[in-house]
Amino acid sequence: xxxxxxxxxxxxxxxxxxxxxxxxxxxxxxxxxxxxxxxxxxxxxxxxxxxxxxxxxxxxxxxxxxxxxxxxxxxxxxxxxxxxxxxxxxxxxxxxxxxxxxxxxxxxxxxxxxxxxxxxxxxxxxxxxxxxxxxxxxxxxxxxxxxxxxxxxxxxxxxxxxxxxxxxxxxxxxxxxxxxxxx
Amino acid sequence: xxxxxxxxxxxxxxxxxxxxxxxxxxxxxxxxxxxxxxxxxxxxxxxxxxxxxxxxxxxxxxxxxxxxxxxxxxxxxxxxxxxxxxxxxxxxxxxxxxxxxxxxxxxxxxxxxxxxxxxxxxxxxxxxxxxxxxxxxxxxxxxxxxxxxxxxxxxxxxxxxxxxxxxxxxxxxxxxxxxxxxxxxxxxxxxxxxxxxxxxxxxxxxxxxxxxxxxxxxxxxxxxxxxxxxxxxxxxxxxxxxxxxxxxxxx
Numbered sequence: 001x002x003x004x005x006x007x008x009x010x011x012x013x014x015x016x017x018x019x020x021x022x023x024x025x026x027x028x029x030x031x032x033x034x035x036x037x038x039x040x041x042x043x044x045x046x047x048x049x050x051x052x053x054x055x056x057x058x059x060x061x062x063x064x065x066x067x068x069x070x071x072x073x074x075x076x077x078x079x080x081x082x083x084x085x086x087x088x089x090x091x092x093x094x095x096x097x098x099x100x101x102x103x104x105x106x107x108x109x110x111x112x113x114x115x116x117x118x119x120x121x122x123x124x125x126x127x128x129x130x131x132x133x134x135x136x137x138x139x140x141x142x143x144x145x146x147x148x149x150x151x152x153x154x155x156x157x158x159x160x161x162x163x164x165x166x167x168x169x170x171x172x173x174x175x176x177x178x179x180x181x182x183x
Numbered sequence: 184x185x186x187x188x189x190x191x192x193x194x195x196x197x198x199x200x201x202x203x204x205x206x207x208x209x210x211x212x213x214x215x216x217x218x219x220x221x222x223x224x225x226x227x228x229x230x231x232x233x234x235x236x237x238x239x240x241x242x243x244x245x246x247x248x249x250x251x252x253x254x255x256x257x258x259x260x261x262x263x264x265x266x267x268x269x270x271x272x273x274x275x276x277x278x279x280x281x282x283x284x285x286x287x288x289x290x291x292x293x294x295x296x297x298x299x300x301x302x303x304x305x306x307x308x309x310x311x312x313x314x315x316x317x318x319x320x321x322x323x324x325x326x327x328x329x330x331x332x333x334x335x336x337x338x339x340x341x342x343x344x345x346x347x348x349x350x351x352x353x354x355x356x357x358x359x360x361x362x363x364x365x366x367x368x369x370x371x372x373x374x375x376x377x378x379x380x381x382x383x384x385x386x387x388x389x390x391x392x393x394x395x396x397x398x399x400x401x402x403x404x405x406x407x408x409x410x411x412x413x414x415x416x417x418x419x420x421x422x423x424x425x426x427x428x429x430x431x432x433x434x
Contacts, residue, residue, distance in 0.1 A: 019343070028338050030330060032328060033325050035338060054274055054277065058269075061270070061273040074342050079297065079302030081295065081297055081302045085291070089289055089316040089317045110325075112303065119244065128240055131283065133286070
């Protein structure tokens with residue numbers, strides 16, 4: 001079964017496409033939380049943000065910024081929200097990474113605002129430690145990967161160099177020989 | 184903050200008027216809570232830091248592990264942020280989102296940006312929220328409603344003309360694979376690049392022209408369509424709010 005957004009690009013079904021290039025499409029969907037909502041998504045199918053390559057997400061975000069300004073000026077809103085709903089828990093409805101831009105008005109009552117919780121110090125501290133730990137692990141892994149990469153590169157270089165040398169020696173030897181052969 | 188008397192306010196306004204842009208920017212920075220966080224005047228739970236940005240735990244979070252990603256340079260609103268920095272922030276957001284997913288064993292995250300007080304931007308310093316989410320946590324959930332094709336089309340053309348101007352593109356040069364309706368191909372309807380001062384007006388005119396065309400083309404206009412037309416018209420009238428106005432709302 002095809003995903004809704006992939007189908008949308010291919011069949012141009014249920015949506016008004018505002019802009020598209022090789023990577024990205026900007027559309028007005030046939031469903032919305034609030035009229036004026038615009039959706040940006042990569043044409044290639046990436047289920048969640050973690051699957052999408054960095055350049056694509058960056059391009060989506062740059063365009064989201066532009067669309068946000070366009071909404072400000074053309075629909076006369078007081079503000080916009082740029083939201084990535086990532087994963088089922090994040091409220092993602094279609095399994096295709098996208099950025100949504102919602103136009104906002106003063107006191108529009110849209111459910112785009114959360115109620116702040118008060119966390120006690122212990123809770124804050126434990127959460128902080130858990131995240132820090134994970135980040136440290138991640139950074140260690142990244143460093144490990146980079147080290148490996150460096151090692152591989154180094155090994156490759158060393159592999160190549162002796163070959164080059166022998167080739168050069170051969171050439172030199174040939175030259176020396178040819179010179180010697182000269183009367 | 185205590186209420187100001189009429190006299191105090193007048194003095195302050197006079198003072199603000201006489202300030203140079205540089206002085207104003209400096210004052211804004213001094214008053215900005217996030218700039219104070221970055222210069223370590225206010226203690227926070229710092230999760231991540233590099234030369235361009237800082238991520239901290241929100242002390243009044245939507246959920247445990249709610250992060251704020253703050254650029255170190257002071258930008259009041261998102262359109263002021265240079266593209267390069269925006270790219271960097273996007274990359275870091277993705278990284279932090281991944282960390283949250285793994286560390287807190289949640290089933291999703293929200294990357295959330297608020298532009299303007301109406302959208303929930305509380306401080307005059309652009310920042311990105313990264314919120315860990317679980318199903319049924321009731322933090323931000325909604326169902327989308329169906330909207331009519333006509334309305335879709337109107338929104339599309341209104342936003343499109345402005346967007347193409349911003350991107351420096353000509354709307355006529357759309358790829359042939361696009362769903363170009365005949366009315367879109369009429370040269371009278373394409374937004375033409377105008378001098379800076381005329382930009383705003385011209386787009387509105389273009390938008391209105393499009394709308395007019397749209398109305399005359401359709402034989403049948405249901406009551407619902409009329410309502411949406413009116414809504415759009417109402418919106419167009421109020422569209423003189425510029426980005427600077429949005430930024431100034433904070434003051």
